[in-house]
Amino acid sequence: MPLKIKIESLGIHLPEKVLTTEDLLSVCRSRPRVDLEKVTGIAQRRVAVDEYAADLAVGAARRALAMSRYAAEDLDAVVCTSISKHHRPDEFSFEPATAVLVRRAIGAKKALVFDVVNACAGLLNGIWVLQGLIRSGAIRRGMVVSGEQNMPLAWTATREVRHSLDRQLAALTLGDCGAAVIVDASPDEKHGFHWLDLVTGARHDHFCYSKPSARGKGGILITKARGLQIEGNRNFPAYLKQALDGTGWDLNDVHHIIPHQVSTRAIRQGIRAVGRFMGCDLPDVFLCHAETYGNTTTASHLLALHDFMLKGRIRSGQNVLLVSGASGIVISHATFTLDDLPERYLSHVNGGA
Amino acid sequence: MRRCRIESLGVSLPRRRLFRWGSLQHAVEAGDRCLAASRYKPSDVRVLVNAGVHRDEHVCEPAIACYVQNALGINVDFHGRRTLAFDLLNGGVGMFNAAHLLTAQMLAGEIQVGMVVASEVNSDRRPDPESTFVPSGAALLLDLSPRNGAGFGTFVFETREENADLYTSVVCLKEPRGRLLLRRRAELEDAYLAGAAAAVSEALSRDGLGPADIDLVVPAQVSPSFLARLPGAIGFPADKVADFTATLPDTLTTSVFLALDLARAAGTLAPGKRALLLACGSGVTVAAVTYRF
Numbered sequence: 001m002p003l004k005i006k007i008e009s010l011g012i013h014l015p016e017k018v019l020t021t022e023d024l025l026s027v028c029r030s031r032p033r034v035d036l037e038k039v040t041g042i043a044q045r046r047v048a049v050d051e052y053a054a055d056l057a058v059g060a061a062r063r064a065l066a067m068s069r070y071a072a073e074d075l076d077a078v079v080c081t082s083i084s085k086h087h088r089p090d091e092f093s094f095e096p097a098t099a100v101l102v103r104r105a106i107g108a109k110k111a112l113v114f115d116v117v118n119a120c121a122g123l124l125n126g127i128w129v130l131q132g133l134i135r136s137g138a139i140r141r142g143m144v145v146s147g148e149q150n151m152p153l154a155w156t157a158t159r160e161v162r163h164s165l166d167r168q169l170a171a172l173t174l175g176d177c178g179a180a181v182i183v184d185a186s187p188d189e190k191h192g193f194h195w196l197d198l199v200t201g202a203r204h205d206h207f208c209y210s211k212p213s214a215r216g217k218g219g220i221l222i223t224k225a226r227g228l229q230i231e232g233n234r235n236f237p238a239y240l241k242q243a244l245d246g247t248g249w250d251l252n253d254v255h256h257i258i259p260h261q262v263s264t265r266a267i268r269q270g271i272r273a274v275g276r277f278m279g280c281d282l283p284d285v286f287l288c289h290a291e292t293y294g295n296t297t298t299a300s301h302l303l304a305l306h307d308f309m310l311k312g313r314i315r316s317g318q319n320v321l322l323v324s325g326a327s328g329i330v331i332s333h334a335t336f337t338l339d340d341l342p343e344r345y346l347s348h349v350n351g352g353a
Numbered sequence: 354m355r356r357c358r359i360e361s362l363g364v365s366l367p368r369r370r371l372f373r374w375g376s377l378q379h380a381v382e383a384g385d386r387c388l389a390a391s392r393y394k395p396s397d398v399r400v401l402v403n404a405g406v407h408r409d410e411h412v413c414e415p416a417i418a419c420y421v422q423n424a425l426g427i428n429v430d431f432h433g434r435r436t437l438a439f440d441l442l443n444g445g446v447g448m449f450n451a452a453h454l455l456t457a458q459m460l461a462g463e464i465q466v467g468m469v470v471a472s473e474v475n476s477d478r479r480p481d482p483e484s485t486f487v488p489s490g491a492a493l494l495l496d497l498s499p500r501n502g503a504g505f506g507t508f509v510f511e512t513r514e515e516n517a518d519l520y521t522s523v524v525c526l527k528e529p530r531g532r533l534l535l536r537r538r539a540e541l542e543d544a545y546l547a548g549a550a551a552a553v554s555e556a557l558s559r560d561g562l563g564p565a566d567i568d569l570v571v572p573a574q575v576s577p578s579f580l581a582r583l584p585g586a587i588g589f590p591a592d593k594v595a596d597f598t599a600t601l602p603d604t605l606t607t608s609v610f611l612a613l614d615l616a617r618a619a620g621t622l623a624p625g626k627r628a629l630l631l632a633c634g635s636g637v638t639v640a641a642v643t644y645r646f
Contacts, residue, residue, distance in 0.1 A: 212531030
C-alpha cells in the first residue's frame, strides 16, 4: 500500500472588499442584456485592493503556517499553482516563479520551489506533484499555494464585452482569493488522500484560454462555455465513478462532494450528469457557495473547504470527494478522509479571531 | 536504487526559417524527434510536462502542455489510455525540476514513462530590444533505467531568493497583445557562478563523486564570459566544460539539453561516461545533477 499524504494545515486569504455582480455589470461599457446573476447564481465576489496575486499567495501561506505544527524552515517544497500572476498593475509575471516570492516572504529557506500551472486544476495538480515527491522520499512535507487575482480579467471584460453571447462573459464570474495547504505523510491508512487522479483530454484544448487582449490593455479570458460544459459533463462522471471505485466507496460513503465552484448553474448541470451516469438519485452531498465568492479558479476547492468547515458542515473524520474540471480539458478527482483538521481549524480561526 | 534516465532526446535547433516558428512548433518539432528516436509510442507517455516559459501570444491558460499533447497526438481523448499534461515554470531550471518530479513519480510507482518539453520564443511583433533571444525547443523522454547506475544522480537546486530581482520577465499588459520585458541585471552572472559552485559541490557530494569522476560538464550556454569563468568557479579544468557558445547562443530553458545534444553528437558521451548537467535561471536558481550514460 503506497504511503498516503494528508492535509496538515490550511490557510485562506480572502480580500475584504465585496463586489456584487450588479455593481460589476454596472461598469460594463456595453452592459450585456443577460441576467448574469440569475444565469450563474453568482451574486458577489471578493476583490483584492492594493494587493496583488503574490500578496494573496503570501497571505494564505502565512495563515497555513500559523496553524501548522511546522515552521517555514521545515518545509521541503513550496509549489505555487496560481494561473494569475498579476504581481503589479498591468503586468503578468513569468519570472521569477511565484513560489520564489512566497519562499522569500515566509522564510522557507531550504524549500524546493517552482510553479505548476494547469488552469483551474493547478492546485490538485500541485498536491499530486508533492504526493509523488513525498512517496519517493525526496521530501517529507511541502506547501501548495495559490494567489489568484483574477479580477484584472473581469475588468477587461467590462471594457470589451459587447453582447449577451460574448465569450468574455465568463470572466465576469471570477473572484480573488489566496489559498494554501501544507501536506505531509499520513501516520495511518485511514486518513488522508486515498485517490488523486488527473487526466487531460487535449483534443478539447480550445474551449477556454487566456492571453493579452488584442483590442486594448489587460488580459482576456475567452470561454466557449457551452462546449466546455458539454464535453466536461459527457466525460467526468465516469472518472468520478472510477475515483469512488478506486477508493472502495460508493456514493453513500461520501459525506461531501466539492465541485469546482464555477457557477451554481454549472454545478447543477454537473450533478444531473452524474445522476444520469449513475442511473440513480444522488444524495444531497454536493457543496456549493459560488453565489458568495464567484469562481476563484485554483483556490476554489480550498476556499470551499475553509467555508464549510467554519460553518460546521465539514467535520473531522468525514469522507470528501473533490471534483475539478479545467480548461485543457483537465478532469481531476481526489478522495480523502479528514483527520482532526476541521476541529483544529475551527479552534485556530476562532482562537485567532 | 533504480535511476531515471533520458531514454530519448529531441531538439529543435535555432536556425533561420522562411517563416518564423512559434513556441508550439518548436516544442512539437523537438517532441516528434524525441518520439521518433524512442522505443516508446506516443500513447505510452503518462505525464507530459512543458517547462518552457515564453510562449506564443503569451497564453497563460490552458497549460501549453495541453496544446503540445494535442499536436503530438498523445492520448488526446478521454478514457482509454490516459495522459496528464501540465506546465512547470521555474525559468532556466524548469526542465530539471520537471525531470526531478517525474523521477519521483516513477520511483513512487505512479508512472512508467514521462516526457518533458520546453520551447522558448518571443512572439511579439516588435520585440523589446533587450528581450530578444534565439527560439528553440527540446524534449526528453524519461523512464526507469534497466541498467544499474545509468541515469540521473541526485538533483540539487540552489535558490538564492535574495537575488530574485536580478532576473525578471514580465508581459506588460498596457499595450494590445502585451509585450515581453526580460530584464537581466549585470550582477546576474556572479550570482549564477556563486550558485553553480554550491550546487556542483552538493551534487557531487550527494552522489559520492569528485571532479575526477566527471567526464564532461554540460552547462547552460549563458554567455562566453560565463563559460570562461565557470571552470574556475566549480573547480573543473576548462577542457572538461562543454562550451558551444561560438555556435549556440543562450536559449534559456532549453540550453543545457541543446548543449547535451551537441556533446552527444560530438561523441564525447559514450555509454559508461558521466556528465554533470548544470542549469541556471531566474530565482536565482542553479540546478546541478550528475548523469551516467
